[in-house]
Amino acid sequence: MLTNAYDMVELLRSNIGEVSPANWTKANTLRMLNQAYTELIRRFSMSAGQWLVKSKSITCTDSVITFPDDCMKPVYLEDSDNSPVNWLNSVGQRRISRTFGTGTDINRSREAYVLRNSIEINEDSLNETMTLWYQQKPYELHAGTASASTAGTLTLEDSLAHSVRNDHYNKAELEVIGGSNPGVYDVTDYVGSTRVLTLTPAVDPGSNTYGIVPITPSECNDYIVLRATVLAMSKPGANMDEKVFAMFTSDFKAVRNDLTAWIDTRVIENQGMSIGEPYL
Numbered sequence: 001m002l003t004n005a006y007d008m009v010e011l012l013r014s015n016i017g018e019v020s021p022a023n024w025t026k027a028n029t030l031r032m033l034n035q036a037y038t039e040l041i042r043r044f045s046m047s048a049g050q051w052l053v054k055s056k057s058i059t060c061t062d063s064v065i066t067f068p069d070d071c072m073k074p075v076y077l078e079d080s081d082n083s084p085v086n087w088l089n090s091v092g093q094r095r096i097s098r099t100f101g102t103g104t105d106i107n108r109s110r111e112a113y114v115l116r117n118s119i120e121i122n123e124d125s126l127n128e129t130m131t132l133w134y135q136q137k138p139y140e141l142h143a144g145t146a147s148a149s150t151a152g153t154l155t156l157e158d159s160l161a162h163s164v165r166n167d168h169y170n171k172a173e174l175e176v177i178g179g180s181n182p183g184v185y186d187v188t189d190y191v192g193s194t195r196v197l198t199l200t201p202a203v204d205p206g207s208n209t210y211g212i213v214p215i216t217p218s219e220c221n222d223y224i225v226l227r228a229t230v231l232a233m234s235k236p237g238a239n240m241d242e243k244v245f246a247m248f249t250s251d252f253k254a255v256r257n258d259l260t261a262w263i264d265t266r267v268i269e270n271q272g273m274s275i276g277e278p279y280l
Helices: 005-015 024-044 218-233 244-265
Strands: 053-060 062-068 072-080 113-114 118-121 128-136 143-145 148-150 154-155 174-179 183-191 196-200 209-213
Touching: 005 024, 005 209, 005 218, 024 143, 024 218, 024 244, 053 062, 174 218, 218 244
Parallel strands: none
Antiparallel strands: 053 128, 062 118, 072 128, 113 118, 143 209, 148 154, 154 196, 174 183, 174 209, 183 196
């Protein structure tokens, strides 16, 4: 099976002929896998399928909404009356719908514009609960052998790069391979300074091999490995046979073309088209 980052790293190492590290260390192999994964995330982000979209109830305080921690791009916003909030193309348009010299909106529908890590509603002193739909920001992939474990916790392998940001892996799925309690765990908390994941269910996963599950569909995992394989083989000094490199490059291009078409069609036979903005 190819369902988690550990399996993907193992296949990547087999593809490049480095079951034991030579040109690529364990840490850099994982970085290469994450580079390919990030490229795939961008493809999903730009597709019409809304694969990464989720919703959350958020609080607007004094007309400002702070992005959720896992927000990559806002998609759609509704106010407490379930009415849509329209997006302005830039902050430079904020005065178009306001009366001169005041902060009173003159349009019936609400409007908002996006700043660096927040959304501002284009009216003064608004405080209410809204619902935001947004694209989920991916957590990076991680895989290795746990340094330690207890009931409900697992410590990431200390020889590999990891995020130092608290909560970075929150809500990720983690597959533990082997041991007395193998299976899929949900990450509920992460402490960057100690590399400790808090897991549900709260059983001891053991100091076994583990891999984080990508947020992209599992049908894409072979693409991630193929892309990482081509990237690794392109490194100067890599252990590369030209015919093998050509084969992997050809396979990657074929899978990329298929995957692009697969991503863009979320619902089978759905070829409908929306023209213009809704609610106008």
